[in-house]
Amino acid sequence: MAFVLLIVYYFSLPRTLFQEPFSTVIESDDGQLLGAKIADDRQWRFPAADSVPDKFKQCIVHFEDENFYWHPGFNPISMWKAFIENRKAGKVRRGGSTITQQVIRLSRKNKVRSYSEKLIEVVLSTRLEFRHSKERILELYAAHAPFGGNVVGLEMASWRYFGIPSNQLSWAESATLAVLPNAPSLIYPGKNQQNLRRKRDALLLKLLNRNVIDKMTYDLALTEPLPQKPFDLPQTAPHLLDRVEQKDKGKRIRTTVDISLQERVNQISKTYYNQYRQNEIYNMSILVIDVKTRNIVAYVGNSPTDSDHDKDVDIISAPRSTGSILKPLLFASMLDEGEILPNTLVADVPVQISGFAPQNFDMTYDGAVPAQRALARSLNIPSVLMLQEHGVNKFYETLKKYRLKDLTFRPDHYGLSLILGGAESNLWDLCRTYANWTSTLNYFNSHQAKYRTKEFSELNFYEESKPDFGSETYQKTMIGAGSIYLTYNAMKEVNRPEGDEAWKFYDSSMEIAWKTGTSFGNRDAWAIGTNSDYVVGIWVGNASGEGRPELTGVNYAAPILFDVFNLLPRKKWFAKPLNDLEEVEICTQSGYLAQDDCPKVSQFVPIRGKNTKACPYHKLVHLDRTQKFRVNSSCEDVGNIVNKKWFVLPPVMEWYYKSHHIDYLPLPPYRDDCQHNEKGVMDFIYPKNYNAKIYLAKDFNGKVQPVILKVAHSDPKATLFWYVDNVFKGQTQHFHEMQLDTETGIHYVTVTDSRGNEANRKLEIIRD
Missing domain, CATH: 3.40.710.10 (DD-peptidase/beta-lactamase superfamily)
Incomplete structure (x- = not known):
């Protein structure tokens, strides 16, 4: 029977005491609060901290359970005093519970007070003392104690009522929060101020009498105001908080x-x-x-x-x-x-x-x-x-x-x-x-x-x-x-x-x-x-x-x-x-x-860059002494020919490039008395492709606008002759542009120069 009771006692305490959801909390790299999201049950409940600040620890122990560090989970003397006082009053006026028992009661959803429930709390409290250290029990209490409204836990209460983390609380602020779990309804902006102040100051006096604080600290603490308007939580990185919650909901994450x-x-x-x-x-x-x-x-x-x-x-x-x-x-x-x-x-x-x-x-x-x-x-x-x-x-x-x-x-x-x-x-x-x-x-x-x-x-x-x-x-x-x-x-x-x-x-x-x-x-x-x-x-x-x-x-x-x-x-x-x-x-x-x-x-x-192709735009040209004309041995003595390196771009590139680079020199033409087989080079600027579809646009008055064809020629003095569907349309010099007024459908455009060079385009004219 003793063995069975021992087994029952061992397994009587759930492995996880609290199943309530926590708020998702993110902190900066140095531990400062960046933001938090309310828990799924609409309670502000921060995950348990690694430790409880010493000031709050002293306050809560002296207010709730002065023998906390000495009892095995329950205090029979306090329980007996509570029993006698409740008998005399004819109702429950005093509980006599230790902090450990309060942790058990919180984990059991604050069930109705009765002697049988109190007995269960005593058994589970002793079991909790075997499982955890006193410091861990204080951490559980601080994380799950009610502090008024939907505020649960010390850390959230510290932010809600004072706008600071719990480790920065003063003695007066710590004392204020220590008395709240005993009567969380006291904290309400603008109400119950005298009652709350009386409880806080009584606790501060007890700390003075127990030599926890000195007289100066006590006097200064009495002058501190009580919390008034609730503080909003920091929302320094709200979208990062949303991102963290997707993976680590209900956790405290240091970012x-x-x-x-x-x-x-x-x-x-x-x-x-x-x-x-x-x-x-x-x-x-x-x-x-x-x-x-x-x-x-x-x-x-x-x-x-x-x-x-x-x-x-x-x-x-x-x-x-x-x-x-x-x-x-x-x-x-x-x-x-x-x-x-x-x-x-x-x-x-x-x-x-x-x-x-x-x-x-x-x-x-x-x-x-x-x-x-x-x-x-x-x-x-x-x-x-x-x-x-x-x-x-x-x-x-x-x-x-x-x-x-x-x-x-x-x-x-x-x-x-x-x-x-x-x-x-x-x-x-x-x-x-x-x-x-x-x-x-x-x-x-x-x-x-x-x-x-x-x-x-x-x-x-x-x-x-x-x-x-x-x-x-x-x-x-x-x-x-x-x-x-x-x-x-x-x-x-x-x-x-x-x-x-x-x-x-x-x-x-x-x-x-x-x-x-x-x-x-x-x-x-x-x-x-x-x-x-x-x-x-x-x-x-x-x-x-x-x-x-x-x-x-x-x-x-x-x-x-x-x-x-x-x-x-x-x-x-x-x-x-x-x-x-x-x-x-x-x-x-x-x-x-x-x-x-x-x-x-x-x-x-880059190392592979040494394998790129050599410059395709430079060539050696032969000029006369004036360097204005190209020559060859058919029209000039070899001894008079000047050899020069020349930068030459393709016609369309050249046509736009020279307007932005005044130092660009087009290739000089051959002197008239020179024989040569070189042909000039030309190309369409618009349309660029041979098979081109051109949609006729309208102006603001609804009038159909003509198509403007453009050609570039390597010889700036060249004359170009324009044909559309084998019908001569005109000639151009210097600026080679031709307005095309024709019906919709497919048309063939041919442009030639005096040397027989030719460029062609097949166009499909489309009207909206």
Whole structure:
């Protein structure tokens, strides 16, 4: 029988005393409260803390159970006194319960008081004393005691009534909270003040008499006011709290957020929100990442807007059109594959590819532009032509390796629009990609040209979590450090926001690699930047997807980006990864590898860059002494011929290029007395493709507008003759444009010059 009773006694106490749900709580990296969400039972109940503050511990023990550290879970003397007093009164006036018994009663849902229930509490209390230490019992009490209304537990009560964490409570505040579980109805703003003060002051007097506090502390404590209006909990990172709750509901999580930085970033968000909502732009998100650890140090999921404008939507993880934000990834991939060099000239002329006709943002054409300058200026046409050369499928696979999870369709769904915002991504994935890039470059420079096998790791907001970057290797995991460095150099030259255009001329200016993006219809404005220690990402727009005039990355996202970077420590520019670069001779004007006829300059390029093709735009020409005409041995003595290297672009590229470069010299014509077999070269500027569909547009008055055909010729003096369906339409000189007035349907256009050169187009004219 004794053995059976012992077994029953052992298993009488449930393994888990409390089944109630807890609030989800997040803290900063130094333990300060960032925010909390109410528990599922609509009670504010924080998870139990690791320890109880000493002041509250002294107060609760002296108020509730002075013999707490000496009894085995119940106090027979107190229980006997309570029994006698209750008998005399004819009702229950005193319980005589210890703190341990109160923990048991709380775990049993405060069942109706009776002698049989009291007996059960005694048995379970002794069992609880065997299971846990006195300190752990105090922790359970502090976590589950009622403090009035729907406030449960010391930590929540401390925030609710005093607006501070429990470890910062004064003696008077600790005494106030110690008397509440005994009578939680006392705490009500503006009511029961005298009764509450009397209980608090009596406890303070007991602490003085027991030499727990001195006379000065006692006198000062008596002067402290009682709590009045309840305090709101901090909501410093509400969207991060929502994110944590998805995985760790009901837990207390210490995050990696720097509360000082978070509060200042929140203020920046509020300032710009008040400014931008004047243009009916209501949402923004900001993410700041510590590159070395991949820890998130600031997280603003949305602006402080209202429910009508989706304030609860966490836009950091929401898929949005990328605009131009992917262009650096293409540039770096092509550098790494040896397909371009930093200054390789890329065509910037009107193009139409399978019905897709990209346009630059400013609707102009440069003819040809260095690749890194095209990136810095975010030109669309050069980017599309680069993607066409690199391959959509190849670039798509690269993006999938970066784990951009919102690429949910096949590559042919996006086509060449992939580089101009035809795809969607989110701020989290994009910032992670740039953080992994920066870390790759940093590690390569600081660890003898080595990479890490798991460098491309996930972002982290759990303080106790440490990333695994894998083992060291000499093989690049995704992309070489040299390509990243050259891409960042190009991104450093992106045009700064208004007011910061002259940043290069100031020693105090921050050097960051950054890129903006604007989606079609002005729906999304992006800006992402990095220095050697941090990545900052910004998105601005409307969560509803509504576009707004002038909403661009440089006008709306970039100012926020630079204000956030101003909060961060200034860092030196990245060291040059010489072990992943090679110095080669580059053609000064074309950016290609230099050939014999090029003016040359030395430049560092990725190792595979030395295998790119040589400059196709330079050739050796023979001139007369005036250097105004080309000659040959048929019309000039060999001794009088001047040999000169000449930079020559294709006709259409030349036609636009020379209008932006006054130093560009077209190839001189042959002197009239010279015999030569060389033919001039010409090409259509519009339409670009042979089989072209042209839709006739109408003006505001409803009048159908004619089609204007354009041709470029390498000889500026050439006369061109125009034919439509074998009918002569006219001739042009200098500016070769012809207005086409014809019926709808299919037509054939032929343009010839006096030397017999010819260009043809088949057009299908369509009227809406």
